[in-house]
Amino acid sequence: MDGRVYFSLTPRQQQILLAVIQDYVSTGEPVGSRTLSKKYDLGLSPATIRNELADLEEEGLLRQPHTSAGRVPSDTGYRVFVDHLMERRSGLPPEQERLIQEHRHLSRDLPDLMQQTAKLTAVLSGCTAIVRAPRQSASRIKYLQLLAVSESEALLVMITDRGAVTNQLVSLPAPLSPDELTVITNFLNDHLVNQPLDRLTQYAVTKISREMARYERVLDDLYQRVSATQESGERLYTSHTSFLAQQPEFSEAGKVGQLLSLLEQEKALIELLDTFSAPVAEVPEGAVRVSIGTENPLPDLHGCSLVTGTYRLGDQVVGEIGILGPTRMEYATAVRTVEVMTERLSRALNELFGLD
Amino acid sequence: MDGRVYFSLTPRQQQILLAVIQDYVSTGEPVGSRTLSKKYDLGLSPATIRNELADLEEEGLLRQPHTSAGRVPSDTGYRVFVDHLMERRSGLPPEQERLIQEHRHLSRDLPDLMQQTAKLTAVLSGCTAIVRAPRQSASRIKYLQLLAVSESEALLVMITDRGAVTNQLVSLPAPLSPDELTVITNFLNDHLVNQPLDRLTQYAVTKISREMARYERVLDDLYQRVSATQESGERLYTSHTSFLAQQPEFSEAGKVGQLLSLLEQEKALIELLDTFSAPVAEVPEGAVRVSIGTENPLPDLHGCSLVTGTYRLGDQVVGEIGILGPTRMEYATAVRTVEVMTERLSRALNELFGLD
DNA sequence: GTTAGCACTCTCGTTTGGTGAGTGCTAAAA
DNA sequence: TTTTAGCACTCACCAAACGAGAGTGCTAAC
Numbered sequence: 001m002d003g004r005v006y007f008s009l010t011p012r013q014q015q016i017l018l019a020v021i022q023d024y025v026s027t028g029e030p031v032g033s034r035t036l037s038k039k040y041d042l043g044l045s046p047a048t049i050r051n052e053l054a055d056l057e058e059e060g061l062l063r064q065p066h067t068s069a070g071r072v073p074s075d076t077g078y079r080v081f082v083d084h085l086m087e088r089r090s091g092l093p094p095e096q097e098r099l100i101q102e103h104r105h106l107s108r109d110l111p112d113l114m115q116q117t118a119k120l121t122a123v124l125s126g127c128t129a130i131v132r133a134p135r136q137s138a139s140r141i142k143y144l145q146l147l148a149v150s151e152s153e154a155l156l157v158m159i160t161d162r163g164a165v166t167n168q169l170v171s172l173p174a175p176l177s178p179d180e181l182t183v184i185t186n187f188l189n190d191h192l193v194n195q196p197l198d199r200l201t202q203y204a205v206t207k208i209s210r211e212m213a214r215y216e217r218v219l220d221d222l223y224q225r226v227s228a229t230q231e232s233g234e235r236l237y238t239s240h241t242s243f244l245a246q247q248p249e250f251s252e253a254g255k256v257g258q259l260l261s262l263l264e265q266e267k268a269l270i271e272l273l274d275t276f277s278a279p280v281a282e283v284p285e286g287a288v289r290v291s292i293g294t295e296n297p298l299p300d301l302h303g304c305s306l307v308t309g310t311y312r313l314g315d316q317v318v319g320e321i322g323i324l325g326p327t328r329m330e331y332a333t334a335v336r337t338v339e340v341m342t343e344r345l346s347r348a349l350n351e352l353f354g355l356d
Numbered sequence: 357m358d359g360r361v362y363f364s365l366t367p368r369q370q371q372i373l374l375a376v377i378q379d380y381v382s383t384g385e386p387v388g389s390r391t392l393s394k395k396y397d398l399g400l401s402p403a404t405i406r407n408e409l410a411d412l413e414e415e416g417l418l419r420q421p422h423t424s425a426g427r428v429p430s431d432t433g434y435r436v437f438v439d440h441l442m443e444r445r446s447g448l449p450p451e452q453e454r455l456i457q458e459h460r461h462l463s464r465d466l467p468d469l470m471q472q473t474a475k476l477t478a479v480l481s482g483c484t485a486i487v488r489a490p491r492q493s494a495s496r497i498k499y500l501q502l503l504a505v506s507e508s509e510a511l512l513v514m515i516t517d518r519g520a521v522t523n524q525l526v527s528l529p530a531p532l533s534p535d536e537l538t539v540i541t542n543f544l545n546d547h548l549v550n551q552p553l554d555r556l557t558q559y560a561v562t563k564i565s566r567e568m569a570r571y572e573r574v575l576d577d578l579y580q581r582v583s584a585t586q587e588s589g590e591r592l593y594t595s596h597t598s599f600l601a602q603q604p605e606f607s608e609a610g611k612v613g614q615l616l617s618l619l620e621q622e623k624a625l626i627e628l629l630d631t632f633s634a635p636v637a638e639v640p641e642g643a644v645r646v647s648i649g650t651e652n653p654l655p656d657l658h659g660c661s662l663v664t665g666t667y668r669l670g671d672q673v674v675g676e677i678g679i680l681g682p683t684r685m686e687y688a689t690a691v692r693t694v695e696v697m698t699e700r701l702s703r704a705l706n707e708l709f710g711l712d
Numbered sequence: 713g714t715t716a717g718c719a720c721t722c723t724c725g726t727t728t729g730g731t732g733a734g735t736g737c738t739a740a741a742a
Numbered sequence: 743t744t745t746t747a748g749c750a751c752t753c754a755c756c757a758a759a760c761g762a763g764a765g766t767g768c769t770a771a772c
Contacts, residue, residue: 246613257602
């Protein structure tokens with residue numbers, strides 16, 4: 001990506017580059033001068049176009065798979081397209097708008113909501129979608145309650161201000177009366193509510209349990225659960241990985257397997273998404289980012305492009321939505337889809353768990 | 357599968373069939389008489405083996421991809437292997453036992469538990485795993501509570517006797533005092549606890565809400581949520597679909613894409629699993645079942661085999677664990693893995709949500 | 713019943729042309 | 743100066759041809 005070189009292209013060159021990309025994206029075949037002259041009314045003969053193509057190739061915007069094949073956009077070519085040439089209409093075509101309307105009913109269960117979002121994003125863009133659940137690391141405990149389910153079990157319910165709802169069964173070493181549970185609950189609430197999850201150190205909790213020595217074992221158990229929420233919030237939701245597998249460019253032997261197993265490695269993906277939510281000088285904050293082919297840090301993704309956007313809760317960025325497809329993808333659609341879906345998810349979350 | 361034909365095979369034929377399967381499963385290459393004679397000490401010359409191979413092919417247990425290639429087991433061949441020849445050791449090899457020990461800590465959160473189970477099953481068997489969450493249709497409400505989270509929101513917490521824990525935020529049309537919430541909670545508990553979820557008709561609920569006319573809108577909302585639990589419990593967890601994609605036999609053009617998109621169609625998969633948990637005369641109840649290649653109802657799965665087992669809560673079958681791989685798979689390992697994992701999951705669930 | 717020998721078959725990899733799409737270059741036309 | 747027509751050239755793709763090798767089935771000898 002070496003620092004956004006500025007290419008001075010004549011309007012005609014822009015027009016031709018645009019046509020090449022458009023044709024290649026839709027057909028998947030290298031496109032030649034003859035095709036361009038016929039299909040797009042540039043008012044130019046193949047010969048003239050050939051000259052321009054040669055220039056564009058010299059600039060590094062096009063590639064030739066082999067002599068005497070047509071031209072194919074290079075990663076840099078796509079870059080220029082995305083940065084300068086692409087039509088940046090906002091909103092979606094009516095057909096897709098209709099699809100969104102059909103899925104107007106948003107689940108109020110966080111995992112469901114995430115999965116729905118991933119699925120809709122995938123269907124709208126025709127690519128594989130990745131959605132990251134709201135980061136919990138800096139979230140605060142908003143609500144905490146222990147409920148007696150049976151004599152030997154209690155249910156721990158916890159809500160953070162970022163929407164994670166945890167509930168886990170806790171087995172009680174000794175039966176506790178409802179009153180005792182209430183005492184513990186109140187005590188926990190007093191000490192833990194409004195605490196950031198990531199500052200919930202073992203130290204703080206042992207301090208608590210010392211004060212409530214009688215319930216030490218229960219409290220220890222509870223601590224484990226509460227802090228587990230932090231990681232489980234990091235979950236990723238992927239949808240329609242088959243879209244990626246169906247791309248002809250990945251039909252080669254082990255390619256699909258590689259991509260899929262990458263998609264199954266949550267850690268790698270999370271790290272990847274992290275790089276896309278970190279603020280960077282060149283990109284306005286909150287904008288959708290596009291990472292094309294070899295720009296991707298992971299070598300396995302060199303044939304792919306990733307379009308990402310962030311969503312928010314309040315004024316905090318808490319997660320990302322990503323679209324993963326072959327470099328030969330519909331960038332305009334992808335960008336718009338991410339814009340629409342991040343917007344939509346932000347709204348849904350704020351409505352659900354908004355600060356009140 | 358036309359009714360388990362019984363093949364009368366001489367011990368030597370069995371030995372040879374076994375050797376062919378073993379070799380083909382591990383190498384993926386058609387195996388010839390020479391190889392068999394060298395690698396497996398059958399004490400026979402290639403010529404003799406050729407005669408036997410010809411007989412086995414006549415019986416339909418082996419196939420020849422083309423004249424002058426080695427032999428490959430047919431679906432029927434695998435069937436005979438699985439039904440009569442396979443070593444039915446129970447338990448797992450030490451290395452895998454170690455893996456299980458490493459994952460001894462089971463999550464107490466149902467979705468986590470399911471995902472963990474799927475993952476471990478996949479890793480142990482080296483195939484793609486599918487785990488179905490406990491069916492909720494006949495489950496009963498065990499516990500129900502409304503908690504005031506803020507002025508305008510309440511949290512509905514519900515536990516069924518099959519372990520599904522639902523919690524969803526409900527927005528209140530008008531602020532309700534904690535006391536009012538308690539009234540509603542108690543009322544709901546009186547009427548709904550111990551009710552089977554699938555008989556929770558709208559009728560019953562409108563009757564309730566008539567009695568509590570003041571809270572009609574809240575109750576209606578609650579009803580929607582409660583009954584939604586039924587379907588969301590039907591969720592499937594898949595893991596390591598990349599294993600399937602990496603099999604050389606599916607490297608052909610669209611094959612991987614087909615399989616993956618099948619795996620993404622929850623409805624189709626659920627239907628499929630249903631057929632494997634329904635009792636059938638030929639199979640002892642609770643046994644692991646194997647469906648080989650063309651025996652599978654779905655044409656897309658004709659190159660695959662599916663090994664399934666059921667797990668239980670109490671004495672009820674509530675879900676299935678499945679292993680999906682190419683027909684050329686390690687059946688013994690797969691069967692044992694399913695045995696071990698269903699057993700393990702049953703125990704975990706009973707411990708967590710056991711009737712008490 | 714088993715095995716050695718042999719002719720036969722068929723896939724696979726390589727080679728060899730032929731075809732066609734597409735190019736680059738040059739020189740003529742605008 | 744820009745555009746275009748013409749032409750020779752390149753190279754992937756396809757099909758046919760061919761040899762090598764693996765594996766077979768059959769027959770006759772052990």
